[in-house]
Amino acid sequence: MNETSSKPLYEKIFESVKKQIVTNVYGVGERIPSEKELAEAYKVSRITSKKALELLTNERLIVRKPGRGSFVADPDTDFGPVPAATQAPASAFKAEMTTIGLVITDFGNSYGTGLIYGMEEASRDHDCFLVLRRSFGIPANEELSIQKLLHLGVDGLIVFPAQGEYFNEEILKLVISRFPLVLIDRHLKGVSAASISTDNAEAARKATAFLFELGHRHISFLSPPPTDTTAVEDRVEGFIQAFAEHGIAVDKDLWVSDLTSTLPNSFNENNIEEDVQRLMAHLKRRPEITALFAIEYNIALLAKAAVERSGLRIPQDISIICFDSPPTGLGGGYAFTHIRQNEEEMGRLAVGHVLRIMQGQAVPNKVMLEADLIIGDSTAIARQEYP
Structure with a gap:
């Protein structure tokens, strides 16, 4: 396998085995290497070796016998004339659907x-x-x-x-x-x-910069507990980057990063109420906050409930921005300002x-x-x- 052409690997394997059949390295009726053996020999995945065997089958160079393996075909017996009434369609020789x-x-x-x-x-x-x-x-x-x-x-x-x-x-x-x-x-x-x-860092930076353009400086970042997930890490990075670009110090005391009700298997009424109460207490404790950046849509819903139950108005008193939001046409829900992923x-x-x-x-x-x-x-x- 020293070829340097741009052909797919399965084609290179196909051509190699075909050459061995044509030159009688493998004679008629002889078993050729299996998918696993080819994969190991050529250091490729079994999907690639399977594709090579399918090409050999399509060209009628081999016959594949379930439970036994693949064998060099005899054109006169393995693919001889078949009565018209019993001929299989041409698609019978094509690879199964991926x-x-x-x-x-x-x-x-x-x-x-x-x-x-x-x-x-x-x-x-x-x-x-x-x-x-x-x-x-x-x-x-x-x-x-x-x-x-x-x-x-x-x-x-x-x-x-x-x-x-x-x-x-x-x-x-x-x-x-x-x-x-x-x-x-x-x-x-x-x-x-x-x-x-998504380029999560750039998206978060863009959303935070938009809040700065509206005059917000005391912005609370809302998220679940840290999970070392790259998407979350990138959004945090973009949020902090926007502060640095605008010459504003990041105040992590304004953040709330222990919201758990949106985590898998945690979405129940008790957990939701606990998170809403946690946010209400935070808004009361830090009245200088003018904007909330929710890392996901369900957290934005928690924030909306907390703001409204605190007697504050959206967006006059508190602005909310988030990642993702469902379509709002035909009564589809509240129209959050949000990052829409492609x-x-x-x-x-x-x-x-x-x-x-x-x-x-x-x-x-x-x-x-x-x-x-x-x-x-x-x-x-x-x-x-x-x-």
């Missing part, structure tokens, strides 16, 4: 649905199946979902990892084995795994990247998409005195 597994924490109208729309659209365009499993943000569910999809025989995987300090063992195994894998909304530190996400493009790119990896092509290690700032009803010029 299947891509998707493991996602969850999805809703504020975030996630657009991702799936984009993936479905791309899978139709490329004539492949998409199989969905939800982990609900629980690492154990995520591992089990990956295992089940691999057992099902998916050709590639797209994973939206659960929030947490570490990626689960199954994801690391996929990276090490070079299985076609694309991560969504996260990137794996120190490990070469393809990822597609979910559908993210989904389309994820499918395209998986398919290219399967074909042995190189893809960027990290793709970050620009997000848009959408002005809603929740922001206004900062008030000049305490309410």
Whole structure:
């Protein structure tokens, strides 16, 4: 395998094995190396070696016998004339349809649905199946979902990892084995795994700069407890960067970073009420706050409830800005000023990247998409005195 051409790896394997068949290294009826053996010999994934064997089958160079292996075909017996009434359609010799597994924490109208729309659209365009499993943000569910999809025989995987300090063992195994894998909304530190996400740092910087333009200086950053998730880290970085660019000192005492009701398996009435009360107490303790930056939509809803129950007005007394917000047409909800991520493009790119990896092509290690700032009803010029 010293070729330097730009051909996909599976084509190089195909041509190598074909040459060995044509030159009688493997004679008619002889067994050729299996998917696993080819993958190990050429140091590629089994998806790549499987594709090479499918090409050999399509050219009628081999016959594949379930449970036994692949054998060099005899053109006169293996592919001899067949009566017209019993001839199989030409599609019988084509490869089976490609299947891509998707493991996602969850999805809703504020975030996630657009991702799936984009993936479905791309899978139709490329004539492949998409199989969905939800982990609900629980690492154990995520591992089990990956295992089940691999057992099902998916050709590639797209994973939206659960929030947490570490990626689960199954994801690391996929990276090490070079299985076609694309991560969504996260990137794996120190490990070469393809990822597609929003440019979260730039998006947060843009949203914070907008608040500065409105005259806000005392801004409270609202988030769950630190989880070492790259998306969260990047948003914090962008928030702090905006302060630095405007020459304003960051006051972390204004932040609230222990909101837990929006975490997986924590969304219940008791936890929601505790978080709302926590925010109300914070606003009472720090009356100089004029704006709240919520790291996600559900936290923005908590903030809205806390502000209104404190007798304050949005946006006259307190402005709120957040990441993601559902469409507001036809009574769809409150129109927050928010960062809108390009979910559908993210989904389309994820499918395209998986398919290219399967074909042995190189893809960027990290793709970050620009997000848009959408002005809603929740922001206004900062008030000049305490309410």
